[in-house]
Amino acid sequence: MSEVKVGIIGATGYGGLELIRFLHNHSEVESIELFTSSDAGAIFSSKFGHLVAIQDQPLQEIEIDKLSKFDVVFTSTPSGVTSSLLPPLVGVGPKLIDLSGDYRLKDIRSYEKWYKKTAAPEHIVSESVYGLTEWNAQRIKESNLIANPGCYPTAVLLSILPLIKDRLIDSQNLIIDAKSGVSGAGNKPSQLTHFSEMNENFSIYKINEHQHIPEIEQAIEMFADVQTTISFNTHLVPMTRGILATTYAPILSGVTNKQLNDCLIESYKNHPFVRVVQDVSSLGTNRVKGSNYCDIFVKLDDRTNRATIVGVIDNLVKGAAGQAIQNMNVQFNLPETLGLDVIPLFI
């Protein structure tokens, strides 16, 4: 008995397309309507040939009245849009799940510094709940405004939070080296993402300056109760989907490889989308491609007494649309895996 009516703002972006892809197979979703800031009236499938005969409805203009009637509204827009778009919708009806960065940072001065944009109203930001599902389900269930986590923070936090919380690694010396497929840069063409210049080219970008840095630091404080300053860099991989984040952290005195692994296993034993990988010589993003899984791995390097911690996700799924739907499931008291129980593509 499907009964959730869904509105999607920003349907033409990659996050929006993935929401549509997964909600299509969600047994409790009754209807999906699509909204856009431009191009209202256009038939959606005329813009995206893969959706012909599947999603042939017209794009609608964004109007508060229309949006108020939905059970849930997902916003999948560039940063700097929902800061002004969402406030009129707060409290008027639908649950709101924002996939952008506009409601993640509690400190609005930090938002303005890292995003170089005007922040959302502080009292609304303060109400929003950070949607890292495995770590915040209780508050997500009770909230009407979810700040869905960034792609990099999801891969990083799920892999390191248990180890920090259990005081197995030194949270004051975290070096996080993250790598992402190009879809994370969105659907807008640019010189950087022009095929001939991105293909066969691995690059580092936004060196020391990625806006996900304060998000990760805030979440570490929120969930593991320690303040820290991280080293964090991001790289673009010439592939479309996938994030792999490698974290280096000194272990605290006497901690063993088994303790590190046991901690991860114990932390996620009731969380179907987080899988602790063991006994492998290599692991890659194809383990989770197209799925909502986050695979994590830890190994103690006993030469250096540092732990090597790895998290892999599909940036568009667990790092965006998948986790957003997982949060919707939690908000509506549905099984967390509903609509998301698909096998990774692997190839």
Next chain:
Amino acid sequence: MSEVKVGIIGATGYGGLELIRFLHNHSEVESIELFTSSDAGAIFSSKFGHLVAIQDQPLQEIEIDKLSKFDVVFTSTPSGVTSSLLPPLVGVGPKLIDLSGDYRLKDIRSYEKWYKKTAAPEHIVSESVYGLTEWNAQRIKESNLIANPGCYPTAVLLSILPLIKDRLIDSQNLIIDAKSGVSGAGNKPSQLTHFSEMNENFSIYKINEHQHIPEIEQAIEMFADVQTTISFNTHLVPMTRGILATTYAPILSGVTNKQLNDCLIESYKNHPFVRVVQDVSSLGTNRVKGSNYCDIFVKLDDRTNRATIVGVIDNLVKGAAGQAIQNMNVQFNLPETLGLDVIPLFI
């Protein structure tokens, strides 16, 4: 109420992995068991990390007794295996769906010439039904042995058969130029498919000699009732999934572009997986990626009076596992789209 018990032989190949991926979300499948000619006893997910916590059963040895109890057995093996493996299973219980080329060619001398292997017993080959679902559903429904079509023939035949059958194009002068992603070459490493040598390298292979030539010619005769000899070549594209086949055919006198398009539209109006694409300046394999769709297109070149006909599929889905499950659905009187109603990935 799930009730189909499934056995898969050749589960470790790419066709087998795709069967597992789609059957996982098939509401009428009760169980899946996996068989292999080597490595029996190994936990399946120990070989394929993406299946950890999803498919952790051991691989079983191939034994006729065990296999007899299934409702359906899929065989997804290299050519030359099921020719001897399947005969003992014919008629003893399960419906059989063979994804290899061993039961496709009715003329076993032709099989032996093109495949350079010993053919299956002629009386069994003659019983098998060619599983091009949209064109053969009635016979598929009644058959216990389906020869699932090859990947190239699926893309080619679905796009050209209506035009040949309705006598709009000259079937005696078909030039078919096909291009495939590398997954069509299977999971066995080779110099040709070694990443460094396949990447950034578009190549033509098996020039004039691909074993799908007689399969296409046989199907044209079977479904459109004309004998013909085709020009057919195959190319490898440095990508994993997808086939695009471009066919050039002279139109018969006076035929218009509208007639060509109307023919395709009319032919497939009741077939949800075949979509007739119109009014585009370009079309690519990402329209169907990861899905069971076959998108087809025709355009009359009035300079040459030849039609340019294009068919695109995901070679592993509509060109293999997806169509096999579609055939299973037909055999079990289930809706054709069951388990296969997923949106293409696009990116």
Next chain:
Amino acid sequence: MSEVKVGIIGATGYGGLELIRFLHNHSEVESIELFTSSDAGAIFSSKFGHLVAIQDQPLQEIEIDKLSKFDVVFTSTPSGVTSSLLPPLVGVGPKLIDLSGDYRLKDIRSYEKWYKKTAAPEHIVSESVYGLTEWNAQRIKESNLIANPGCYPTAVLLSILPLIKDRLIDSQNLIIDAKSGVSGAGNKPSQLTHFSEMNENFSIYKINEHQHIPEIEQAIEMFADVQTTISFNTHLVPMTRGILATTYAPILSGVTNKQLNDCLIESYKNHPFVRVVQDVSSLGTNRVKGSNYCDIFVKLDDRTNRATIVGVIDNLVKGAAGQAIQNMNVQFNLPETLGLDVIPLFI
């Protein structure tokens, strides 16, 4: 003793970058200066990091006076630019080698129809010489205005011209199916060439309408003395460099596979950049990557009495900058291979 002074207009495009790459190692080139229609004054290497410490000169504004002093000026601009840019430079000093399509089509109405742009002045177009080096060296040597061939025509013409000229294949039924890496689309970002949408996506584009069609037909008439109307389509391969063109042509009565091969071998025995490939089961674009070679192949399909003819080039080298330099060498009575004698990268 280097003595050729070179000017390049359109240095920031991919053709321009390849000119710079090869001219850097050309022993007879004394100097290279770079011109642009925008961004004059900018240090070239500030736009292209790979040229730091190699090409640090400023881009110069396009001025006829300055350009007049060069021995040769290459123009590597989008179509529709040199039609008006070059006329003032004709006859005033430098030899001109135009890499765009503006001077290729002798029939300026045909240019305007296919390119949808205003043609260059007819009397100048009529003076220009088509720079298909292996077929037109004598006229190239005597000309001051070279229309450098398009990328697709180069791969197609070099592979089929000998067979047409020697009347071994039926020139009235040529089906040419061509595939190109994405660099052929130039350096300007677009949705089509956005990494996430081009990657893992093989597509057909400009169906039946590519502007290289009249160029190929004109060259067949020019060099093989027959008028014909070809079927020609183009596809984009998710890789950066390389073109492979597959041509299907009926053989004329009684022609053998040996005759086809002998014809190619004989035609190019004195042409170092065209290699006739024999006895292979597959051939790909990595044979010529980064080099000025054009590898060609022919095989008679005796089931259909059609020849399968294949030509492969690096579209940016033999299909653009490399052939342009080869033409410069001819114009200056230098060895054809000067500056171009490099081994293909292969990987």
Next chain:
Amino acid sequence: MSEVKVGIIGATGYGGLELIRFLHNHSEVESIELFTSSDAGAIFSSKFGHLVAIQDQPLQEIEIDKLSKFDVVFTSTPSGVTSSLLPPLVGVGPKLIDLSGDYRLKDIRSYEKWYKKTAAPEHIVSESVYGLTEWNAQRIKESNLIANPGCYPTAVLLSILPLIKDRLIDSQNLIIDAKSGVSGAGNKPSQLTHFSEMNENFSIYKINEHQHIPEIEQAIEMFADVQTTISFNTHLVPMTRGILATTYAPILSGVTNKQLNDCLIESYKNHPFVRVVQDVSSLGTNRVKGSNYCDIFVKLDDRTNRATIVGVIDNLVKGAAGQAIQNMNVQFNLPETLGLDVIPLFI
């Protein structure tokens, strides 16, 4: 006046192919002969189609007598081969440049631990000179046995050595996160490097266990006179060529971003192949593709007081064949850039 006679053992590997590619344009090389442990007698271009008409000589069997007559012998073989192959050639004539790992580690117990193979004779290892050209030219000039550096160590060491030597960063807390294109894994097919499984898959491998760890530590001691234990991990990027290594190091008290950059600039001011990159928001491997350049970059993160240090190379050129030829140039008192002065491909 060319006068260096070259022998190459292991010509069929990617390192060997790159040696052939560059030596082809080396003005002082008189001849190149190719040797192999298998397949002697085969025409080289019959194995590598891109070399038809360029390198058509037969492969020769490895015989000490024949090899003795060369001026220089390059060995480009998997590890564990030259440990026994080279000793008979030491001192009998040719200068030896070994591209494998067999002569790099002075501590043969360390070699046997990390490589899990029998080490070369200790007295010969002790004679060998580590061929990091920019740091060891004097000893390279005087040596007849060069241990050419590994690909990862080259990118790492060139970027961090000046900062360690000048005591600007804390050498005791180096975290090095390296990423490589797949060609680094060599030309032998495997499941890991099978196109369908490597494509669109970014992975970490040999976690904490890469054999280049002791090589980097040894070189830091050798050239910067400090002992240290590094954290070092390696990742495979779905592309063919290129290494980017990101190093995180705490700065020593009071060091500024300018000091870090000045140190690099000063260190390499007379070294044409090392370019210090400044003022960029991103940098990638296409800056150096196909060339012998190593581009390096440093930026102080003043939030963490750690320096982010980046080195990029083409792993097959500066990380293998290019540096080997650079070392040959030094040994023969030729200009360092001879045969190597090519512009990166960029695309």
